[in-house]
Amino acid sequence: MPSPPTPSTSDSPLPHLSHAAASQAQSAGAPVDHAPVGISLIAPAHNEQENIQALVDQAEKALKATGLTFEFLIVDDGSTDQTRAAVAALIPSRPWLRCITMLDTPSGKGNGQSAAFHAGIRASRGTLIATIDADLQNDPEDLVKMLDLLRSSGADMVQGDRSHARKDNLIRRVSSWVGRFFRALVLKDVVRDTGCSLRVMKRDPALRLPLEFKGMHRFIPVSFSLMGYHVTQMPVNHRPRVAGTSKYGMGILQRAIPGLIDLFAVRWMASRRRPVRSMPVGGQSSESPQTRAPEGPR
Secondary structure, three states, rough: OOOOOOHHHHHHOOOOOOOHHHHHHHHOOOOOOHEEEEEEEEEEEOOOOHHHHHHHHHHHHHHHHHOOOOOEEEEEEEOOOOHHHHHHHHHHHHOOEEEEEEOOOOOOOOOHHHHHHHHHHOOOOOOEEEOOOOOOOOOOOOHHHHHHHHHHHHHOEEEEOOOOOOOOOOHHHHHHHHHHHHHHHOOOOOOOOOOOOOEEEHHHHOOOOOOOOOOOOHHHHHHHHOOOOOEEEEOOOOOOOOOOOEEEEEOOOOHHHHHHHHHHHHHHHHHHHOOOOOOOOOOOOOOHOOOOOOOOOO
C-alpha cells in the first residue's frame, strides 16, 4: 500500500490560524463566515433536543482549548422534536455554531449517520474535520489529546476507542467481537472500535469517503486505510446517556447481518477503485485534492 505524500500547506495537520486572528480579520471586514477554519466539529442529531444545550457548551469549551479557529455543525437528521429549534436559538450568540438539516428524510425518521456525516463534511470549512455523537456519550474534551496525537504521529486520522470504558451487556460484547473478527478477516481492519463517532481527520481524504451509502460510517477508518492513508487510534472517554433514547437496534437483524453485507460491499468497492490523480498541462499550477491524494490498492 503506497505511503501518503508529504502534506502540503492545506494538508498540515494543525493549522496555525488562531481564534484571535480570526477575530482580528472579522473586525477588519474580512468575510470570516465564509473563510476556512482550523477545525470543523460535526454532530448528527436525531431527536436530541434535551442534549443540545450541554452539547454546545461542552463543544465550545473543548474547541477553544485547541487554539484553532473552529466551527460546530449540528446536522438535524429528520428530527420530530425541537432539536432544530434548540440549535437555532443558540446561534445568534455563537457565530461559530451552524445548523444544517437533511432533506428527503423518511417520515418520522432520519437518513442515518452516514448521510448526515456526508452532508456535514461537505458543508464544513475546516482544514481538519472532527466528528462526534450528539447524545453526550462522547466527551469533547478528548479532542485536544486527539489533535496532539495527530501532530505527533503524522497520521491522517485519529480514531477514538471506547472499548476500555464501555460496560456493555453480553449481546453487545459478542456482536462487537464478531464484527471485529470479520472486519479483520475480510478487510484486514485492525481498528478496535469502528463504531465510535469521535475522530479527527484531514479534510481531503474525508471528502473522498462514500458516505452517501447507508452504514458506511462504520467503515470510515478502514476506508482511510484502503485509500492509502495512515490511521491511528487512542482510548477516549465513554459516558452514559442521560437524556433522550438510543437510536440503534440491539438485535442481530438490525445490526449484524446488514453490517456483514456492508463489509463485503466495502471490499468490492476497494477492489474497483481506480487511480484518479492528475496533473495540469502547460505550466499551470493546481493544488486540488485530486492531485495530492494517495491511491489505494487496485
